[in-house]
Amino acid sequence: MKQQYGLRIIRMIALAGLVGFMGAAYTYGQFSQDKKADVEINSKAMPKDIQPAYHEFMEKCSECHEVESSLKLNMESSQWQSEVKRMEAMASSQFNDDQAKSILKFLNYDEALRAFKQKPTSDVTSSDSVMIGRQLYSAQGCDACHSIEGKGGSMGSLDGVGTRLSHEQLVHRLVVPSAGSVMPALPADTSEVQIGNLVDYLLTLKGH
Amino acid sequence: MKSTMRFLNGFMFVIACIFLFSPVPAKAVPQFARRYNLKCSACHTIAPVLNEQGYMFKRLGFHLPPALEKTLAAPSLLQLVEKEPQWSLTNNAALAVADFSFSAERVTQDGTTPSSTSAFQVAAWNAYFGGWIPYTNFFYYSEFDITTGGVTNPQLMNANFGYAGGNAKSSWYVDGGREHLQVAEGTRAAEVYSLLPSSPLLYETTSPTTFVFDQSPVGIDAGYTWASSNYKHVFAATAKVTNGDNVDGSEILGPSARNSKDVWLDVDYWYAPESGVTFVDYYGKKDNLQTDPLGNQFTFSPHIRRQGVFANYKLLSKVDLLGGYMHSDDDWQVVQGGVLSSFIANNYYGAVDYYIVQGLAVSGRFDRLNQKITGPSSVGLQNTHDWTVGVSKTFTPSGNVVGRLAYSDLAGRDPVTAVGNTDKQFQADVAFNF
Numbered sequence: 001m002k003q004q005y006g007l008r009i010i011r012m013i014a015l016a017g018l019v020g021f022m023g024a025a026y027t028y029g030q031f032s033q034d035k036k037a038d039v040e041i042n043s044k045a046m047p048k049d050i051q052p053a054y055h056e057f058m059e060k061c062s063e064c065h066e067v068e069s070s071l072k073l074n075m076e077s078s079q080w081q082s083e084v085k086r087m088e089a090m091a092s093s094q095f096n097d098d099q100a101k102s103i104l105k106f107l108n109y110d111e112a113l114r115a116f117k118q119k120p121t122s123d124v125t126s127s128d129s130v131m132i133g134r135q136l137y138s139a140q141g142c143d144a145c146h147s148i149e150g151k152g153g154s155m156g157s158l159d160g161v162g163t164r165l166s167h168e169q170l171v172h173r174l175v176v177p178s179a180g181s182v183m184p185a186l187p188a189d190t191s192e193v194q195i196g197n198l199v200d201y202l203l204t205l206k207g208h
Numbered sequence: 209m210k211s212t213m214r215f216l217n218g219f220m221f222v223i224a225c226i227f228l229f230s231p232v233p234a235k236a237v238p239q240f241a242r243r244y245n246l247k248c249s250a251c252h253t254i255a256p257v258l259n260e261q262g263y264m265f266k267r268l269g270f271h272l273p274p275a276l277e278k279t280l281a282a283p284s285l286l287q288l289v290e291k292e293p294q295w296s297l298t299n300n301a302a303l304a305v306a307d308f309s310f311s312a313e314r315v316t317q318d319g320t321t322p323s324s325t326s327a328f329q330v331a332a333w334n335a336y337f338g339g340w341i342p343y344t345n346f347f348y349y350s351e352f353d354i355t356t357g358g359v360t361n362p363q364l365m366n367a368n369f370g371y372a373g374g375n376a377k378s379s380w381y382v383d384g385g386r387e388h389l390q391v392a393e394g395t396r397a398a399e400v401y402s403l404l405p406s407s408p409l410l411y412e413t414t415s416p417t418t419f420v421f422d423q424s425p426v427g428i429d430a431g432y433t434w435a436s437s438n439y440k441h442v443f444a445a446t447a448k449v450t451n452g453d454n455v456d457g458s459e460i461l462g463p464s465a466r467n468s469k470d471v472w473l474d475v476d477y478w479y480a481p482e483s484g485v486t487f488v489d490y491y492g493k494k495d496n497l498q499t500d501p502l503g504n505q506f507t508f509s510p511h512i513r514r515q516g517v518f519a520n521y522k523l524l525s526k527v528d529l530l531g532g533y534m535h536s537d538d539d540w541q542v543v544q545g546g547v548l549s550s551f552i553a554n555n556y557y558g559a560v561d562y563y564i565v566q567g568l569a570v571s572g573r574f575d576r577l578n579q580k581i582t583g584p585s586s587v588g589l590q591n592t593h594d595w596t597v598g599v600s601k602t603f604t605p606s607g608n609v610v611g612r613l614a615y616s617d618l619a620g621r622d623p624v625t626a627v628g629n630t631d632k633q634f635q636a637d638v639a640f641n642f
Binding site for chain 1: 482
């Protein structure tokens with residue numbers, strides 16, 4: 001009987017302590033919430049070929065964290081590539097290389113879109129065509145192979161391509177696949193206007 | 209004294225209600241998810257069922273398992289520690305993991321009138337405190353069970369302290385204290401947790417020797433874990449040597465602490481994504497309070513043995529097929545000093561969990577228990593089987609509020625007296641994890 005009494009007292013003290021402690025933890029928690037970045041995604045406005053990639057992204061990249069966590073960073077195409085690869089190597093991640101590619105397609109598109117919405121930062125002329133061309137350049141993953149001002153892939157610098165090649169030559173280079181080249185053709189549904197945008201952007205690369 | 213307790217329980221209940229029902233800002237999830245700004249579903253398929261990431265999280269001493277890319281070296285656990293977010297109280301304490309349930313049950317037993325009951329109750333209210341000591345590989349974990357099955361009986365169920373070393377691909381840990389035999393061990397089919405409200409019979413049913421697997425003795429626990437790139441394969445082995453509980457899992461507070469040893473082994477193999485095999489071996493020798501046919505109580509010390517294999521296979525990230533088998537062989541004595549015979553049981557279960565979308569699953573399970581007592585008191589081989597079907601759904605994007613509906617239908621005969629019984633039960637419950 002005596003022992004039981006002691007036990008009860010100990011339990012009560014433990015309980016009171018715990019409730020107090022949890023209360024404090026809870027209150028504290030109210031003031032230390034992580035601030036989420038505001039990320040808006042308008043799926044209806046997306047091009048048709050991006051839609052499936054978007055759904056893949058929404059399904060696979062919101063499994064462990066909110067999509068806001070995935071999108072809050074501004075990253076280059078090559079950075080996204082390694083980030084998606086890193087996520088694929090997490091325990092319990094359930095997507096394969098093909099799905100990763102599809103997700104990357106969306107991420108590059110989204111990144112380009114947001115870059116487009118932001119104010120122009122570099123010395124390119126502010127004409128809309130150039131802006132869109134620049135956006136397409138990263139959305140199509142050109143920077144996986146090419147570098148501009150030292151940034152991007154290692155298969156060839158495009159610095160100065162605007163002086164090296166003419167408008168016609170550039171259009172030709174993009175539209176007609178050259179035999180034996182590793183450079184992929186543009187997607188079949190790329191419009192003439194979009195090609196024009198890309199070329200307008202490439203023509204601004206007068207560099208070194 | 210009683211009235212003080214009653215007051216305290218009432219007081220706690222009010223506090224709980226204030227915390228549970230006050231408007232909570234977006235990110236009110238338990239400490240681990242809070243710590244990394246992750247959803248519950250990072251580590252659970254649907255809480256509390258763990259996935260491979262949750263399993264690895266525990267094995268690395270409560271550090272987030274990093275990406276294991278083929279081309280990169282696995283970080284050491286000390287490097288993981290450096291990357292941990294700053295230690296804070298809310299990152300390490302969960303106020304309440306509470307489960308409110310409504311259940312309606314109809315029980316029959318040969319020779320007695322059937323009885324029906326229904327109840328709304330706080331099925332469980334537990335608080336957790338767990339995490340790591342800043343900048344070290346030391347970790348700690350405790351579970352305080354405040355209310356269980358509608359009964360408020362505060363108990364420190366788990367409290368342990370340990371150290372983890374090695375790197376993310378090849379790690380080990382040692383810890384000591386009071387900890388559950390099987391919780392958070394094993395691959396999916398061997399988990400004590402299930403999407404359904406009850407675990408498989410082989411984990412839940414009390415043997416005639418009153419032994420239950422669901423207990424938390426005091427002891428030491430050591431484990432080794434190996435993981436390949438992308439966590440394609442994970443191999444883990446764990447051993448626990450414990451002491452301190454009676455056969456039925458109750459704490460030894462009286463004078464009979466002579467015989468209370470457990471040895472527990474668990475070998476797990478995970479195969480990505482989310483499939484696996486577990487082998488479990490348990491041996492114990494513990495004091496058991498037994499009642500003889502004349503109603504006299506006596507104590508004897510049976511050997512208790514359990515061996516089990518469990519496996520699951522997850523198809524297309526959607527359909528989880530699970531199965532398990534466990535064999536028990538316990539000593540059995542009818543009267544004090546009488547013949548020592550055996551209680552032998554073979555238990556198996558098969559289950560399917562179908563995850564329709566993330567956070568919504570339907571489940572079905574069939575359990576069968578074949579039980580027999582050998583020797584002069586034998587009433588022959590008896591069996592019990594149980595069907596359970598259910599649906600689970602998360603109610604918040606992070607997955608910290610989970611609702612379940614389940615129906616189970618059990619029928620069988622008990623191995624000591626061969627009395628037949630049935631139990632049909634409907635259960636609805638909502639679990640809050642804050």
